[in-house]
Amino acid sequence: FDLTAMTRVNRCETDPKWEFPRNQLSIEQTLGEGEFGRVLRARAFNIGGQSGYATVAVKTLKNDAGERELADLLSEYQLLKEVSHPNIIKLLGASTVPGGPVYLIIEFAEHGSLRNYLRRSRHLQTDIHITTNRLHNITPEHYDEPKICEITPKEILSFAWQIANGMSYLSDIKLVHRDLAARNVLIGTGKICKISDFGLTRDIYEDDAYFKRSKGRVPVKWMAPESLSDHIYTNKSDVWSYGILIWELVTLGASPYPGIVVQSLFHLLKTGYRMERPENCSVALYKVMRSCWSLDPEKRPTFSDLSIKFEKMLEDEV
């Protein structure tokens, strides 16, 4: 009897403290899909101490996912149990008992991913339909009809600040995210940033480097040079990725290093090449980005430094 990775869970993963009955979950639609994973929107009955129905997001695996993807999902589960911060996505429960797919139940972020949020905001001036809706004060109710959102420079700084706060917390508890990017930050109610996607996150111990064992999916354009060449992942390599994330923020969700193939990136970075200052990016903000992209990891700021910096920049903004 061959169980797929979807149902094959070691007994010890079932944690009564977090286990949620699958029959109290009704799946509504797909929110997003990766190669082997899927995020669904669902309604959960009596979850996380709330009575009645709540909208939640459910992370699960596709049928063709293997051992590795299951291991990543379960490792994300273990990590999410340990974290608690307003800028980190919250775990609500999980369904891991045999007889069905593995579900991680996480809080639903009503505005979706930061990358999509940024890209949607670009069309505001030109999209006549949305403009008309705004004039008539019509607010779409559903996630698949995103709410109208205009982005101000202050909001960009606020996002950068919130993400630095969440990452500073992760540094404090000695976690390295390894996949920080706008696609992995969610925007919740009140435009609160929630760092998510902890599938690649690892605990760090002894020296604070994590050496990646084998090849997997690699987000090359977000990776620090030392991660590319030596598979070294630290809070300092997360800071490099954070610099790319700021670039994504100011370009309203553009794809980094346009026109550059990933094969040539490492050599370019080693020889000092960096993305230029985007249009509409202040010199001060570009300076922060560039400091995150110091070749020497020790010369990069800490997330705590970055949080303080953005707090100051926010104060200066009117």
Ligand code: ADE
């Ligand atoms: N897409 C992926 N995860 C999500 C979540 N937790 N809420 C809303 N959209 C999502």
